[in-house]
Amino acid sequence: MADVTGKTVINNLCVIGTGLIGGSFCLALKQAGACNRITGAGRREETLQKAQQLKIIDGYETDIAAAVKDADVVFVSVPLGATQAVFIKIEAGLEQAGNHHAIITDAGSSKQQVQQIADNVFGVNASRFVAGHPIAGTENSGPGAAFAELYKNRRVILTPTNNTDEDAVKLVKALWQKTGASVEIMDAEHHDKVLAATSHLPHLLAFGLVHCLENMDDIEDIFRFAAGGFRDFTRIASSDPTMWRDICLHNQQPILEMMQRFRAELDMLYNAMASADGEKLMEVFQHAKNTRDKFIH
Amino acid sequence: MADVTGKTVINNLCVIGTGLIGGSFCLALKQAGACNRITGAGRREETLQKAQQLKIIDGYETDIAAAVKDADVVFVSVPLGATQAVFIKIEAGLEQAGNHHAIITDAGSSKQQVQQIADNVFGVNASRFVAGHPIAGTENSGPGAAFAELYKNRRVILTPTNNTDEDAVKLVKALWQKTGASVEIMDAEHHDKVLAATSHLPHLLAFGLVHCLENMDDIEDIFRFAAGGFRDFTRIASSDPTMWRDICLHNQQPILEMMQRFRAELDMLYNAMASADGEKLMEVFQHAKNTRDKFIH
Numbered sequence: 001m002a003d004v005t006g007k008t009v010i011n012n013l014c015v016i017g018t019g020l021i022g023g024s025f026c027l028a029l030k031q032a033g034a035c036n037r038i039t040g041a042g043r044r045e046e047t048l049q050k051a052q053q054l055k056i057i058d059g060y061e062t063d064i065a066a067a068v069k070d071a072d073v074v075f076v077s078v079p080l081g082a083t084q085a086v087f088i089k090i091e092a093g094l095e096q097a098g099n100h101h102a103i104i105t106d107a108g109s110s111k112q113q114v115q116q117i118a119d120n121v122f123g124v125n126a127s128r129f130v131a132g133h134p135i136a137g138t139e140n141s142g143p144g145a146a147f148a149e150l151y152k153n154r155r156v157i158l159t160p161t162n163n164t165d166e167d168a169v170k171l172v173k174a175l176w177q178k179t180g181a182s183v184e185i186m187d188a189e190h191h192d193k194v195l196a197a198t199s200h201l202p203h204l205l206a207f208g209l210v211h212c213l214e215n216m217d218d219i220e221d222i223f224r225f226a227a228g229g230f231r232d233f234t235r236i237a238s239s240d241p242t243m244w245r246d247i248c249l250h251n252q253q254p255i256l257e258m259m260q261r262f263r264a265e266l267d268m269l270y271n272a273m274a275s276a277d278g279e280k281l282m283e284v285f286q287h288a289k290n291t292r293d294k295f296i297h
Numbered sequence: 298m299a300d301v302t303g304k305t306v307i308n309n310l311c312v313i314g315t316g317l318i319g320g321s322f323c324l325a326l327k328q329a330g331a332c333n334r335i336t337g338a339g340r341r342e343e344t345l346q347k348a349q350q351l352k353i354i355d356g357y358e359t360d361i362a363a364a365v366k367d368a369d370v371v372f373v374s375v376p377l378g379a380t381q382a383v384f385i386k387i388e389a390g391l392e393q394a395g396n397h398h399a400i401i402t403d404a405g406s407s408k409q410q411v412q413q414i415a416d417n418v419f420g421v422n423a424s425r426f427v428a429g430h431p432i433a434g435t436e437n438s439g440p441g442a443a444f445a446e447l448y449k450n451r452r453v454i455l456t457p458t459n460n461t462d463e464d465a466v467k468l469v470k471a472l473w474q475k476t477g478a479s480v481e482i483m484d485a486e487h488h489d490k491v492l493a494a495t496s497h498l499p500h501l502l503a504f505g506l507v508h509c510l511e512n513m514d515d516i517e518d519i520f521r522f523a524a525g526g527f528r529d530f531t532r533i534a535s536s537d538p539t540m541w542r543d544i545c546l547h548n549q550q551p552i553l554e555m556m557q558r559f560r561a562e563l564d565m566l567y568n569a570m571a572s573a574d575g576e577k578l579m580e581v582f583q584h585a586k587n588t589r590d591k592f593i594h
Binding site: 136209226 | 490504553
């Protein structure tokens with residue numbers, strides 16, 4: 001392991017999944033000179049070729065076991081549904097190569113289930129796994145969407161367990177800091193609850209809104225007369241469906257709880273609307289505006 | 298009435314309500330040299346003073362009846378709840394002044410009820426009322442939020458009835474075109490349905506989301522870890538509460554229908570989540586993404 005205080009943090013980085021999240025991580029670390037060599041791996045060779053053309057990675061392997069063998073850090077940025085299969089291949093590759101020092105980290109949007117998978121797959125080596133989640137992204141995906149500044153001034157949450165190696169956490173933290181992000185530590189359960197509220201529920205609402213308009217007779221007019229508000233509100237409905245299906249399935253309980261909460265809110269608003277209760281509507285809108293204006297600048 | 302094909306469209310414009318919508322209308326027409334004098338009117342003198350300082354209006358009257366007396370066009374941009382009271386004062390002022398040529402138009406976000414109010418208040422003079430709605434706005438309000446480019450390349454919907462004077466429609470259309478907007482004619486019922494879908498329901502969802510998060514224990518963290526998606530999704534929850542209460546009350550039925558439709562969607566998504574039906578989630582997300590990507594560029 002290189003000196004984490006110096007410019008170069010690690011020698012060999014292996015990135016599984018070279019799309020928006022993984023690709024931007026590579027570009028930012030390259031720009032910071034934080035690692036010497038980046039090897040990509042992933043399911044589709046075409047994507048890896050594109051990532052190499054875009055200088056996101058220095059080389060690639062289609063076989064994950066081969067890709068990880070010299071890695072100091074393995075960064076996993078694949079849809080959550082692929083996590084278990086990828087972890088199994090990483091574990092096999094590291095064992096095969098006798099690589100006992102590599103730190104494994106991920107970028108998945110839910111953390112309790114990922115940690116459970118890591119505990120199951122890595123067993124005694126799970127102490128070298130650091131669960132992470134960058135609070136950043138765009139509605140675009142693939143290597144072409146990656147850019148070095150994605151994480152600049154953004155937050156990254158790490159959710160180590162009592163069993164996680166402290167040096168491993170420090171190293172992953174140092175890498176993220178090199179991308180321009182600030183790193184926060186919290187427990188996985190809290191993370192999953194907060195993200196269900198701020199990210200997962202809004203995505204479901206945006207996908208749901210566009211989907212429910214889709215079958216209306218006036219669909220052409222509906223989109224023709226959509227103003228900036230609608231565009232912004234539904235931007236996240238252009239996100240990657242596979243990624244979001246997986247997030248929903250991997251953060252099921254916290255999301256279901258938020259959906260229940262929102263449904264009660266919607267029922268309350270419906271009743272206020274149906275009874276033309278202007279006072280109630282005004283109270284809700286004013287509260288919401290105050291809260292948003294206070295917290296979001 | 299001045300030549301609508303020339304640079305100057307009218308002599309005297311009277312604007313009731315000099316906030317974001319009315320103020321931007323004035324600034325755009327001034328920039329285009331489309332009217333010679335703009336008189337403001339409104340409830341609060343402080344707002345009118347500010348509008349005058351910002352050169353949105355050339356002068357003002359706190360009494361609406363006095364403000365409209367020489368008007369060629371009266372532009373009403375007040376919260377929908379104030380529409381009836383304002384229309385009554387306009388009618389009285391025009392009658393008093395013997396002004397039988399003034400065209401009245403508005404910018405309200407719902408059109409069936411506004412037309413009904415106009416029919417009731419203006420009676421035989423209702424033919425000179427042209428119901429209108431610019432599909433533009435920001436989450437900010439007041440004269441300070443107004444800017445000349447708000448309507449540039451945006452759509453404005455006019456919803457004349459069979460009784461509306463054709464020349465009045467032409468004049469209002471010409472004024473809007475001078476702001477850089479493109480004008481479309483549709484019937485009020487269709488307008489209200491389309492707007493309930495693309496604007497009113499999304500606003501309710503955004504207000505509702507922020508309001509339902511407000512009482513959670515983790516509120517500080519929730520907003521601290523809110524990413525760009527949340528910011529965009531909830532931007533419209535910073536909109537003016539009075540304006541939105543009034544829109545809800547004035548477009549009640551179309552909005553209730555959309556809320557029912559959305560609730561069915563939410564129930565479907567909840568069931569898919571609860572049964573971990575990845576196929577169903579994938580189908581909904583993929584459809585929504587395709588639809589949004591197709592219509593919004």
